[in-house]
Amino acid sequence: MLKELIGLIDIGSNTIRLVIFEMDENYNLFQVQNIKTPARLYQYLDKDKVMSQKGIEVLKKVLKSFKKVTEHYEVNVLMPVATAAIRQSKNRKAIMDQVRDEVGINMILLPEEKEAFYGNYAVLHTTQFLNGITIDIGGGSTEVTYYKDKEIVNYHSFPFGVVTLKQLFFEGKAHNDPKAIKKMQDFVKEQFKSIKWLSKKQVPIVAMGGSARSIANVHQRLVNYSLAGVHGYRMYRDGLQMTLDLFKSLSIPQLQDLDGLSRDRTDLIIPANVVFNTLFDEVKAPEFMFSNKGLREGIVMEYLNNKYDNKPFSLFNIAAQTVFRLAASYHTLQNVAKQRVALVDMLYSEYCRLGIFVQNPDTEKLLHYGSYLYYLGEFVETGASSQHTFYIISNSDLNGLSHKERISIALLASFKNRSLFNQYISPHLGWFTVTAVNQLQQLGGIIKFADALNDSHMKVIQDIKISKNKNGYDMFLYYKGDILAEEYRAERQRKHVERLLDGKLNIIFTEI
Template sequence: MTQTLAILDLGSNSIRTTITEYDNEGNFQVFERLQEMVRISKGMGKEKTIKPEALDRAMKALASFKEVYDKYKNLKIIAVATAAVRQAANQKEFLEQFKKVMGFSLKVISGYEEAEYDFYGVIGTLPVNDGVIIDTGGASTEIILVQKGALKERVSIPLGAVNISESFLDGDPITSASLFRASVELSSILNNLPWLKEAVNYPIIAIGGSNRTLAKIRKNELNQTELPIHGYHMNRQNVDDIIYELLNKTNEERQNIKGLAKERSQIIIGGLLPIRLIMEKIDCEQIIFSQSGAREGILFKEIETQTKKSIQTTDISNMTIDEI
């Protein structure tokens, strides 16, 4: 007996979905992987309103996903939204439009839930004992403390690549004054997380398109493009060298950096600021990159719930796409 399951993840930057078939033993195979960069959180501003242009981009992408879903019989769909929709003042309007287009409801998960799913996505695909998981999205950053393979602490802060960039780093090139303001704001939030002191010298497990861009740039520099991002390692000096290079370029110049998607060039500095400040705070020397996060965590939890079979650390080579 098999079940076909779609996980739909409405992030602040992109909308992603996977369609997976699993059996009673918990074995699974991914059939479809789709992603569209729609930047839902673009221009939300202090009023936290999803703009009409962003709503239109999202609905057009979703309509194309629905065409794929309609090819499957007896497809179960779990659809979740994260920070942008979570924070939106016009959330109700967005949810109503979603149901009108898709024919089913969208669940808005809390940052606390998102962090938990991140944990399960990482633990199910990487051998992590002690570490700090950082998932930097467009409008939030989830930080999870892992000790002895268990989730010890978690938090979601309402700052990510898009809203950091729009609130503080809108100059071109980015000025030292604006970078300082953004760093002070983020540091004040991190200083209210006393449990980070328990993570001194721990490695960081990095999730999210901005964080994974570090690995993509580094792999291009070393002609290692054939290596997978999942499980890729970098040290602090590698990270600093790349951020220094990015800061010394205009947005147009950044678009020519191999490994950096043009769609991400304007927000990449804001997207990398959380991980760099946390590296400094916990004296971290090693980053491990994960292509498995909340979407995979939802999948693993659903399979465990339905089959009563625990997901062991698994190869995700057939699960993920090289995300924008």
């Protein structure tokens, strides 16, 4: 399969952005270029919704520049999509004709339902919630969907966004004018209440787009969050109120210096935050999560799922797909990783049978992913493979997994000894109970021992049984073939499995 370069131009009401995606042979999507300009096309619409020639010239200038970039990268497919500002323009045909004739780009005008669909598509294929509400607030419109069992049930496009809210309520007023904010809150609340299917749904809300990303970034800095990235980051009502109170308390120059807030959103961030708070209250949501994947990713994912028979982006098997692709990116040997997982399963089952662990499907999932990714950092540098493994996994957006699960997998996959484990978990200790920390350390030891049992990569160990004797335990390792390497490594790593038992462990290799 050849690598694909897909150029997507998102012509929004507030910003115009070019993203060039590259898909590799493992179906991983990477951004090789990401450029935006705050064109604010919506401000060029007059009261009759006609875009001025000045606005059209701004659009053409940006698109000419972006087209040159796509030509430089030699993109395979170019998708220039236009949303609310062009969609709501009475002269949209004239705009599109000018762009086609003078720039050589045929814009794709997205209907409201398609804009909602693509944002939802990205969320459904990159997050784990089966049921939820998505919100994508742009400059001139706000798309909201309700999905159940990962299928859209309802959608609505509201004819307001951060730019229109600013125009409606803050014209000639300060960005944080209390009366303007109150009027805006009442207006947004009334708009949401008009859509009956939103009321008291009590499902998580997933927010996407630049405004959502900025709020998440600011909140992470306020609470000294210990992990990078906002995809999958969760907030609650008090956190949303915390960021809104902060934005209201700061002047525009102070907002421009605020860590995490994009400078071109300083006058628009309060309207966005108010919309999120109001929707949270209307839905009675249990939590508010941010998705770094939205309209642009949804368009590209659907295109690739339609193009390839194997559907590269899964709806229900997201986490496993993400883990396997991460492993492939670092040249993990699939047959070795699968054997390690099989050995870990055998060991875990035996420890559960002995009552040392209680069988738990969530624990098994983390064990599978941690053992599959074990020491993938060897690809970077063998001498520091544990450190590289923890860094790579903990700083990767693992779609379909929570941030806590990501750290758990990173701890398991990088396990070398208790000292390094304690060093890695230190910034995240508040996320885990003492019992959970101890169990992760024990499970990491099991993975390390399982890795030793396939030292030759020849799959010689066929089965594992543990039985109690009068002095401790016997571990029978049933094998076929030459077990010289495994015998040596197992003795060296026995401490990791022996310390789970209340007695001495005898390791007995038995040929079958």
